[in-house]
Amino acid sequence: MKKKICMTLALAMTVSAVLAGCGVGAKNEGVTETKAVSAETKADTNKNTDASTDANTDASTNADTSVIYGTPTAPVGTFNPIISYMGSDNLINDLVYSALLDMKPDGSLTGSLAESYSVSDDQKTIEFTIHDGVKWHDGDDLTVDDVIFTLESIAISPDDFSKVSRIEGAADFRDGKSEHMSGITVDGNKITIRLTETYAPFLNKIGRCGIIPKHIWGEIPFEEWGTKTELLNNPIGSGPYMLTKYNSGESVELKAFEDYFEGAPKIETFVLKVVNGDAIAAELSSGNIDIVDVKELKNSEVEDLENEGFVKHSISDDMYQYISFNMRMPIFQDKNLRQAITYAIDRQSILDNIVEGRGSLIGAPFIPGGWAEPAAGELNDYAYNPDKAIELLEASGWKDEDGDGIRENKDGEKLQFTLRCSNDSKTRENAVLYVKECLKKVGIDINVSIEEDSLIADDCIFNHNFEMYALNCYFSSDPDPYFWWHSDSATDEPGSGSFNFGSYKNDDVDKYIIEAENTMDQNERAAYYLKVAKQINEDAPMIFLYVQNREIMTNPNLKGFDPGTFNVYYNVANWEMTE
Amino acid sequence: MQIYSISLNEGKMKKYICKRLGIAVLMLLGVTMIIFAIIRLQPGNPFLMMVQFDTDPAFMEQKLQEIGYYDPLPIQYGKWLLRALHFDLGYSIQYNAPVANLIADRFGNTLLLALTSFAISTVIAIGIGVLSALYPNSIMDRIMTLLAFIGVSIPVFFFGLLMIKVLGYDLKLLPFSGIETIGKHYEGMARAKDIAKHLVLPALTSALTQTASLVRYTRASLLETVSEDYIKTAMAKGLTRKQAIIRHGMKNAKLAIITVLCNRIPDLLSGALIVETIFVWPGIGMLNYQAILKQDYPMIMGITLMIAVIVIICNLAADLLYSAADPRIRCEE
Numbered sequence: 053m054k055k056k057i058c059m060t061l062a063l064a065m066t067v068s069a070v071l072a073g074c075g076v077g078a079k080n081e082g083v084t085e086t087k088a089v090s091a092e093t094k095a096d097t098n099k100n101t102d103a104s105t106d107a108n109t110d111a112s113t114n115a116d117t118s119v120i121y122g123t124p125t126a127p128v129g130t131f132n133p134i135i136s137y138m139g140s141d142n143l144i145n146d147l148v149y150s151a152l153l154d155m156k157p158d159g160s161l162t163g164s165l166a167e168s169y170s171v172s173d174d175q176k177t178i179e180f181t182i183h184d185g186v187k188w189h190d191g192d193d194l195t196v197d198d199v200i201f202t203l204e205s206i207a208i209s210p211d212d213f214s215k216v217s218r219i220e221g222a223a224d225f226r227d228g229k230s231e232h233m234s235g236i237t238v239d240g241n242k243i244t245i246r247l248t249e250t251y252a253p254f255l256n257k258i259g260r261c262g263i264i265p266k267h268i269w270g271e272i273p274f275e276e277w278g279t280k281t282e283l284l285n286n287p288i289g290s291g292p293y294m295l296t297k298y299n300s301g302e303s304v305e306l307k308a309f310e311d312y313f314e315g316a317p318k319i320e321t322f323v324l325k326v327v328n329g330d331a332i333a334a335e336l337s338s339g340n341i342d343i344v345d346v347k348e349l350k351n352s353e354v355e356d357l358e359n360e361g362f363v364k365h366s367i368s369d370d371m372y373q374y375i376s377f378n379m380r381m382p383i384f385q386d387k388n389l390r391q392a393i394t395y396a397i398d399r400q401s402i403l404d405n406i407v408e409g410r411g412s413l414i415g416a417p418f419i420p421g422g423w424a425e426p427a428a429g430e431l432n433d434y435a436y437n438p439d440k441a442i443e444l445l446e447a448s449g450w451k452d453e454d455g456d457g458i459r460e461n462k463d464g465e466k467l468q469f470t471l472r473c474s475n476d477s478k479t480r481e482n483a484v485l486y487v488k489e490c491l492k493k494v495g496i497d498i499n500v501s502i503e504e505d506s507l508i509a510d511d512c513i514f515n516h517n518f519e520m521y522a523l524n525c526y527f528s529s530d531p532d533p534y535f536w537w538h539s540d541s542a543t544d545e546p547g548s549g550s551f552n553f554g555s556y557k558n559d560d561v562d563k564y565i566i567e568a569e570n571t572m573d574q575n576e577r578a579a580y581y582l583k584v585a586k587q588i589n590e591d592a593p594m595i596f597l598y599v600q601n602r603e604i605m606t607n608p609n610l611k612g613f614d615p616g617t618f619n620v621y622y623n624v625a626n627w628e629m630t631e
Numbered sequence: 632m633q634i635y636s637i638s639l640n641e642g643k644m645k646k647y648i649c650k651r652l653g654i655a656v657l658m659l660l661g662v663t664m665i666i667f668a669i670i671r672l673q674p675g676n677p678f679l680m681m682v683q684f685d686t687d688p689a690f691m692e693q694k695l696q697e698i699g700y701y702d703p704l705p706i707q708y709g710k711w712l713l714r715a716l717h718f719d720l721g722y723s724i725q726y727n728a729p730v731a732n733l734i735a736d737r738f739g740n741t742l743l744l745a746l747t748s749f750a751i752s753t754v755i756a757i758g759i760g761v762l763s764a765l766y767p768n769s770i771m772d773r774i775m776t777l778l779a780f781i782g783v784s785i786p787v788f789f790f791g792l793l794m795i796k797v798l799g800y801d802l803k804l805l806p807f808s809g810i811e812t813i814g815k816h817y818e819g820m821a822r823a824k825d826i827a828k829h830l831v832l833p834a835l836t837s838a839l840t841q842t843a844s845l846v847r848y849t850r851a852s853l854l855e856t857v858s859e860d861y862i863k864t865a866m867a868k869g870l871t872r873k874q875a876i877i878r879h880g881m882k883n884a885k886l887a888i889i890t891v892l893c894n895r896i897p898d899l900l901s902g903a904l905i906v907e908t909i910f911v912w913p914g915i916g917m918l919n920y921q922a923i924l925k926q927d928y929p930m931i932m933g934i935t936l937m938i939a940v941i942v943i944i945c946n947l948a949a950d951l952l953y954s955a956a957d958p959r960i961r962c963e964e
Contacts, residue, residue, distance in 0.1 A: 506675035
């Protein structure tokens with residue numbers, strides 16, 4: 053008996069020792085505050101029925117206000133904009149770091165850290181004037197050295213070099229032949245950058261990258277940045293919010309930076325909270341979060357939330373869904389076949405029924421609502437027309453002689469393809485299944501294969517091993533389609549990947565894309581992009597299925613929220629939480 | 632005579648433990664080797680997600696070289712093993728942080744959830760099992776069996792979401808995500824209370840399915856014991872049926888119960904993935920799942936190692952508990 057008691061006690065003590073040693077609860081990681089800070093912040097939700105007990109808050113300072121942003125993907129803690137690649141990390145980076153330029157909701161650029169910028173007449177030299185008196189979160193001053201350090205770090209980072217490749221002397225700097233890039237010169241608080249050739253997207257690429265502090269990252273060799281977990285999890289930036297607590301897998305807490313150069317943010321606490329995708333509506337309703345993306349919710353759920361008083365903001369999603377032909381295959385060289393397939397698919401019906409009307413159709417790879425979008429009526433909208441599809445198929449010699457419902461040509465080749473679809477979007481899966489039905493009606497047999505994302509990436513992107521496949525493609529914040537549509541962006545050998553997956557090659561499109569890169573004038577670029585759009589529209593190498601709306605719902609007390617597709621935090625320092 | 636047999640037992644016990652530990656080490660090696668081979672069979676590589684449209688194609692090659700992706704598999708495994716022996720589990724590819732730290736941070740949370748739901752389900756299940764054995768085929772027994780069936784059949788995520796809706800959303804009684812309230816940094820007792828409040832819903836959800844299946848074991852095991860002859864003998868000697876069952880029956884049912892309980896612990900500690908996901912409980916389950924999706928090899932191997940060690944410890948503990956619980960096993964060697 054005694055033995056049993058002893059053993060049970062021993063077991064209990066071991067367990068509690070392990071518990072104590074492992075640490076329970078959210079891991080405490082925070083920057084120790086070097087400056088005296090105002091009163092401790094308090095989470096304040098509008099559903100809090102004890103609001104009346106906040107009697108001691110001064111109405112004019114909003115000192116105890118907070119806003120909670122819900123996201124289904126947890127950040128992984130790499131809070132350095134040069135080496136981070138997760139969207140969820142960038143949600144934090146965009147608050148902690150400031151950049152040279154800010155982006156307005158319609159995609160145009162305006163000054164931020166650079167209070168103004170000017171482009172020379174030959175369009176190859178840009179001069180940025182940096183704000184005075186900008187401070188880092190740890191109290192140090194931000195100088196032009198930090199900006200140059202950031203640009204130089206981008207130059208030596210293996211995956212981002214192309215962003216600065218056109219600066220004079222960039223290649224030499226990267227190869228170690230010179231200490232600095234010769235194209236960058238400094239005069240007081242003005243930085244002048246000379247390019248070797250005009251490159252329109254440059255402003256966007258450089259302007260939107262967070263500036264990192266040289267006094268923290270300068271000492272560490274670039275290859276080791278990925279190992280500095282402490283620094284990565286506790287970033288120092290010059291943006292409107294500073295990180296106070298990173299709870300891995302759960303939330304990130306930030307506090308308003310009093311010395312932010314554009315004025316201290318009005319809302320004191322910003323929290324990024326990880327929520328379960330299925331509980332989004334419940335979390336918003338209960339007041340646990342104030343802002344959340346509701347793209348994946350059904351129409352009825354969104355309406356219910358609207359009826360409860362939540363505000364819906366609708367902007368274009370940053371990606372479009374498509375089906376691509378493998379243009380390397382001889383069978384797809386026939387334009388009639390490609391156009392026929394496009395005519396045979398009722399895309400309007402997909403939009404109305406599967407996407408529940410919350411999106412739009414496009415005919416070319418330019419973001420709806422952006423400045424490069426072709427005007428209405430310019431493109432062939434390939435409205436659903438199965439008769440025209442059949443006409444085109446028969447014109448190319450595809451007839452169904454043997455009555456099995458599938459067309460074949462004189463050589464006996466059948467119109468049978470495998471369409472591979474990534475499994476990361478139910479909506480797209482449903483669309484693809486519907487596409488199969490549409491094509492069956494015109495005598496084309498499609499075998500749909502829903503597969504794991506990484507398998508599709510491997511097989512389709514790197515090994516070009518597909519006939520047709522369905523995936524999403526991102527819009528870039530600058531509309532330059534070079535990396536997806538220029539023939540240089542296509543690779544045909546297995547094992548090497550780049551983003552012109554279908555290997556579409558057209559000389560005219562190539563020409564116009566390059567011309568659009570060589571001018572910084574937005575109107576001129578738009579004219580070239582219209583020509584690009586028309587050619588792609590005519591050639592139909594890809595079926596543009598739809599662009600979903602990205603809907604964000606917010607607490608009605610949140611004022612000043614004005615998101616753009618590529619900048620959700622536009623004007624974040626001026627957001628307010630009213631009572 | 633008494634003293635002599637105890638030391639004999641201890642000697643046998645030591646030999647037994649040594650033998651088991653030796654087997655355990657071999658098992659660890661085998662398990663880690665197999666898992667390593669399997670995860671490397673996955674198509675793709677950890678950096679596919681990092682590649683963007685303007686990425687230099689050589690970038691991925693370089694990154695893969697850095698993690699030794701192109702070395703032959705046995706060499707990669709050997710390198711990992713060598714570092715693991717020095718307690719260095721490597722760096723997580725997605726988190727850029729040491730694997731050991733990431734696991735240690737979250738393990739406590741999973742442990743807390745596991746122990747709580749374990750305790751709840753065990754107490755309830757044994758209680759119900761004993762009651763069913765005492766009053767077999769009564770109305771209460773039948774109702775309990777029905778509830779057990781339902782409990783086993785409900786998918787965990789459905790029950791979890793139901794709890795969120797009813798207790799968290801409609802009644803607003805309890806918080807339903809995270810482990811601590813955001814923005815409030817409690818200390819001491821207040822912190823314990825805050826965590827306890829957040830623990831209720833996940834623990835109940837996790838306990839449900841466990842209780843349901845455990846009830847069936849305890850009930851069956853006890854019923855079997857109850858019909859044994861020695862119970863009748865005990866009653867003949869003057870004990871009431873209840874006393875006979877509780878005093879004698881339980882002792883014999885103990886073995887079966889210990890087996891089941893010890894089998895459940897590794898399951899629990901590898902993280903109730905679904906419960907952790909629904910309630911955003913920062914534990915090992917989510918960590919493991921994310922690691923597998925993103926092919927974060929060091930993380931996967933680290934967690935596998937941990938789980939393998941736990942399983943082995945549990946088996947060993949089970950054996951030790953057997954010999955503690957049942958003298959007959961001690962002397963059989």
